[in-house]
Amino acid sequence: MRTTAVEQQSGRVTVVGSLNMDLVIRAPRLPSAGETLAGRSFDHVPGGKGGNQAVAAARLGAQVAMIGCVGDDDNGKQLVAGLHRDGIDCNGVATDAALPTGVAMIVVDDAGQNAIVIVAGSNGALMPAAIAEQEAAIAQADVLVCQLEVPGETVLAAMQKAHALGRTVVFNPAPVTGPLSREWLESSDFVIPNEIEASVLSGVAVDSPESARRAAKVLQQGGARNVIITLGKRGVLVLAEGEGEEAGKHYLPAEVEAIDTTAAGDTFVGGFCAALAAKRPLDEAVRFGQAAAALSVTRAGAQTSIPYLHEITFQG
Template sequence: MNKNNNTSTHSGHGRVVVIGSLNMDLVVRAARMPHPGETLVGESFAQVPGGKGGNQAVAAARLGAQVSMIGRVGNDANGNQLKQGLEKEGIDCTGVSGDPHLPTGVAVITVDDASQNAIVIVAGSNGALTSEAVAEHEQTIAQAAVVVCQLESPGETVFEAMQIARRNGCVVVLNPAPVTGPLTRAWLETVDFLIPNEIEAAELSGVKVVSPETARAAAWALREQGARHVIVTLGAQGVFVLGADEGREGGRHYPARRVEAIDTTAAGDTFVGGFCAALAAGRASDDAVRFGLAAAALSVTRAGAQPSIPYLHEIESSPGVPVP
């Protein structure tokens, strides 16, 4: 798989547009996850910027891309803090609007001593990001090399965003999280790179994903549904990639780097942001995968969502990593 597999002919070198969610993360650390009806004593609490859209935007910006964010926050303290945080990262927030009625979205995250997390999201203002609001920023989208979406925004809005991106010749990346139902062929045929994790890949394909081999089977099932390139993220096992021109037995497993994980929150978002930054810089997609993996590996050695995302200079110092 290489850059020549991409369907875009766009020339917006270096720019990534992220369309999606902005949340304030309420993070609790505990020895383990609570059982239903149980009260546990936690170890720590933190309030940090998050949301899959915001995380991926920050990751792409820190890892070398010019980034524009399109999303919606509430007219409240959390919304102001999120927007200011993005602007400090050099992210264009012209497309981030304020909702006069709904609060900024929040995510309640529990992280256990094994560095695994469980997340509950309340959409808030993210649920009011409309197709019309996205269409108002078509000129911004048209200037991008890569456009990335997730599913924490309304489905019709995400589909409109991807259609606008395809119409303007951008590479379209979809991180289908959270999965709320099957994706239609019309959706999948709009996407250049579909990037689910193992749980999302299983829900979308009907194939239980526990290994690179089962990831291959899930990726092939998604290809048959209309997907082009499928990249299944496998946590500590790395990623499995099935390219658009590869058969049922094709694809490649890219192992993750061995690190001591502290917190896996936003590791997937860091991979997506790094992958998109490298693609936007003109890197071959296999190099972009390696770059995203290196960034994600570094992120899990730190606590928090956006605070854990590394900067380009940190990846540049890692041996053997193709840097944009």
């Protein structure tokens, strides 16, 4: 296949999700339980799955609106300022004076792998009432994208509202602690878990494209329309609605030298949503998201690693 440069995109994406300040430690390896390990560096980096996906969609060509909640503190002010710099509409970002802005503690090893612990803080104050207040931002979107770092009832309310309005709904079920009921999957047009999340949601141990295909079929049987399972260095498995028994397409990843996989999945989701909002076909949207994610892992940090539209080429 030929390498294709990406033309200017368009379309609207609304993100309902978390805004965190990432506290990033780089170390030679991830520590074992009970171990004290000497780190090499420490940084504050804007993050949160919602914020990351909003930034990715904006940098990759979409007009983006963010619905979330920060604390009345320096971290919150820095996060909102960063969103504004990327041209993101922050009218839907509330400030909660009683709770601190969410944080994520991230350890990144020399192989670029990471371990993450999040503290929700003000993300937990994003209630379903915010969805009613921001209905216009959802109605104006071509694509709504949600995750699970804010209260579940808020996420479900947003997806159901967007679904009722005929918007395309993309659901990144992360983090996930167990299977989701049918109403969650039926409210989504695209469900995008990684291999760990797909395993939890489906009950199928996902460790290969073949097992990912089986897990995706279980999710479709549970009500999902289109399932996209991200497999890290093994690529992406896509099971589209209406495909036959032997369905499911495996997309190989680009070969890159990864230094930090933080926000790679979010970059894929944001790029995929930007391409969907621009009315690009599914195959092209997946490859575009992959190209963006591949570039992100060659850079350190969460939002600091997310590329811009003019940097992307992909196999078309």
